[in-house]
Amino acid sequence: MQRYILSQKKLITLLSGILIAIGFFSHFVLNNAMLFNVTFIIASILGVLPIAIQAYQALKVKVVSIDVLVTIAVIGAFLIQNYEESAIVTFLFLFGSYLEQRTLNQTRSAIKELTNMAPESALLLTDSGEFEMVDVDEVDEGDTLLVKTGAKVPVDGTVLSGEGHINEASITGEAVPVTKQLNSEVFAGTILENGTLQIRADKVGEDTTFGKIIELVEEAQDAKSEAERFIDRFSKYYTPIVLLLAVIVWIFTRNVELAITILVLGCPGALVIGVPVSNVAGIGNGARNGILLKGSEVIHDFSRVDTIVFDKTGTLTVGNPEVAERLSYGDDDDLTLRYLASVENDSDHPLAKAILNDIGSVSFLPVDQTDVVKGGGIVAHIDQNRVAVGNPALMEKEQISLTGKMQADIERLERNGNSIVITAVDGVVKSVMGIRDQIRPGVKQDLQKLKDFGVKNLVMLSGDNQGTVDLVAKQLGLTQAHGHMLPEDKSAHIKKLQEQGQIVAFVGDGVNDSPSLALADIGIAMGSGTDVAIETSDVVLMNPDFSRLPHALGLTRATARNMTQNIIIAIGVVAVLVASLFFSNWMNMSIGMLVHEASILVVIFNGMRLLRYRLKDSSNKIELKQNATQTAK
Missing domain, CATH: 2.70.150.10 (Calcium-transporting ATPase, cytoplasmic transduction domain A)
Incomplete structure (x- = not known):
């Protein structure tokens, strides 16, 4: 029976509204007091049924919910024969619940759209x-x-x-x-x-990237942040306190209607729903724009970030480097290139593709005993020859000497922003390549947007040489830039920044930088959603477009502000209602419940604004700053 009544809440709300309308018509038009009372009595009984059932279910699990307060208030108003108040309060509560559910469903529209897209x-x-x-x-x-x-x-x-x-x-x-x-x-x-x-x-199935996206968004929307957990605890104690306050008021004043009105005005509905609706809407906006925010806690932490650390290749740069210069130091250049191509053919490093494209079509030789040296390069055996391909650090480790001319050539290439790939055969350097990546279009403007959002430190950590790193940092206006960084060096630097009290976000590709993604306060993976990126990071930018990063940061900060606004609205409305009850003559149960339900809708609609959030174009702002700088000069 209880389940049936709860399933008919919409019909009960409609019937209550019709009965209330008939009651007012009979009172003001027909001047029929009996019909007026009968319709409001039926509306009161009908309306309180689903509310009382929900209150009973809450008390069974030892929770004094809003439904408990409203049920006591309605029954009290009914017992003192204030049928008009009891009927209107139940109708407003039921109608408000209907509107809440309807609008909340709209905030979850992003996950619904994703689900509907599933093949x-x-x-x-x-x-x-x-x-x-x-x-x-x-x-x-x-x-x-x-x-x-x-x-x-x-699939x-x-x-x-x-x-x-x-x-x-x-x-x-x-x-x-x-x-x-x-x-x-x-x-x-x-x-x-x-x-x-x-x-x-x-x-197939849940293992697809799309399946994981849906799962992550659902989990994120259901997860609770620290603020939500606090409000849950607050409501758990707040509701009984309101009930106790109403009893105390009745004991001292013997005014039942005043005590009942306090129960109605003290309902913390807007406070309970304000933070979740902001989080859900923010996560929904991110999902629509290819940004996965893994829960409310991520939004809270990301909104407070003051330092962002970037990997270079594929993040600040295009990730498709090209050979800018090739130097040979022997007579057997063709054989050296065959050795180099054969070694790089099995490598998935970004520089390998650039080398193969530059060498062109060659016949590969069988490669034996390949040894990948982390942060250095590759050592392999071809035709019983030991071939080392990598940076100067690998040559030093292999105890391969460089002539003065080689060192000068390498220094020149590094100053010009090239990554260095040296090929040595049996301990003798045969060639040096300078490989250069291009900065992503629009990255400088996007970094300025991050600064506009209050990010104080923009740091680049790269395994590339310091010359390349410095060149990129100068072009982009970064705060710090460090080269020759192994994955463990990056993690150590992030830890150092955190020990200095900075809130650090790390942006990488989610594969070789997974330790840094996990260690940072916020790990942000760019790319098409690799398994490691989805599992390790807190935020996944499914589109490698760098401009999604300012949108993600702006969205989390807007969401954090929205939560604060909703909390202020909720607490402010309750304070005004209670003050009006004691210091004015116009406040009553019906008005209190109307304002109470209106406040819930206000915080919901305020949260829903996040669904339409778009990053404002700061290009004009950047241009004004540049013009001002040039004028000053």
């Missing part, structure tokens, strides 16, 4: 060689699937044949179509706008 079916290649439509849950890893124009990609996979353009907005937040062809990666939930693709299923 439900797939065209699976069967044993007969035909493609058959099956439920996406029936697809296994390794299956071959067909994706047609306008269809959703059902994470690799393109086996075909070419097309895919809208990856559900993953990256970026609606510009991305070209896909042989061996390209595709992600579940993205849409093939044109073309036809055959793909191999690499990850």
Whole structure:
């Protein structure tokens, strides 16, 4: 019976409203006192039923909820035959709950949109060689699937044949179509706008990037921050205190209506709901824009960040370096290049691709006993020759001497912002390459936006040489820049900054920088959502576009401000209501409940503003600052 009554709350609210309208009509138009009383009595009884059931359920778990206060107030008003007050209070409470639920559902619209984007079916290649439509849950890893124009990609996979353009907005937040062809990666939930693709299923179901995004956003929206936990504890004690205050007032004044009104005015509804709705809306905005904020605690910590530490390659720079200069120190240059290409062919380092592109088409030699030296390079054996490929630190470790000319050449290349790759065969240096990466377009403006948000320190830590690091730092106006940093060196530097009292965010690619991502107060991974990035970091920028970082910081700060506003609104309304009760003659239960429900809607709508948050363009502000600087000079 209880479940049935609670399931009919909308109908009960509607009937209560109709009965109240009939009651007022009979009083003011028909002047019929009996009909007036009967309709309000029925409305009171009908309206209090779901509220009383919720109060009973709360008391069963030893919680004195808002429903308990309202139930006592309504029953008290009914017993003193103030049927008008009891009916109006129950109707306003039920109607307010309906509006709360409706508006709260809108704040969760981002996760709903993500869920609706989830693919439900797939065209699976069967044993007969035909493609058959099956439920996406029936697809296994390794299956071959067909994706047609306008269809959703059902799994994470690799393109086996075909070419097309895919809208990856559900993953990256970026609606510009991305070209896909042989061996390209595709992600579940993205849409093939044109073309036809055959793909191999690499990850299915909850293991897909899209599945993990939904899971993370759901967990983040359900998680509670320190502020929310405090408010929960506060409400746990606050509600009984209000009940006790009402009893004390009744004992000293013998005014039942005053005591009942205190119960109504003291309901902390807006306070309880204000912080969660801000967090949910902020997380929802981030999800729409390809920014995963892992919970309310992350929003709180990120909003207070004053130092941001960056990895260089792939973060501040494009991550597609090119060989700027190649120097040879022997007569067997062609053989040296074959050795170099053979070693780099199996490497996934960003510089390896640049080297292979520069060398071009060569026949690879078999490589034996490959040894990767962390932060140095690679040592391998080819045709019984020991080949070392790496930076000057590797040459020093291998006890390979550099001539004066080589050292001068390396110093010159480093001053020009090049990363150094040295190739040595059997202890003799054969070639030196200078490889240079390009700074991401718009990064300087985005860094200025971070400064505008109050970030005091912008630090770059890189495994690259100090000359390259200094050049990039000078171009971008960074606070600090340190080169020759191994992963453990980066972690140590972050720890040092934290010991100085700085709140540190680290921005990296989520793979080789996972220790730093985990150690920083806020770890931010840029890229297309690798497994390590999603697991290790606090914030994931699914789109490698650097401009998402200022949006993420601005969003968390706006969310933190929004929470504070909601708390002030909630406490302020209760204070004004209670003061009006004791120091004015116009306050009563009905007005108090109306204002109380209105305050709840105010904090909800205030929180919902975050769904429309957009980063303001600070380009004009930057231009004004630059003009002012030039004028001063």
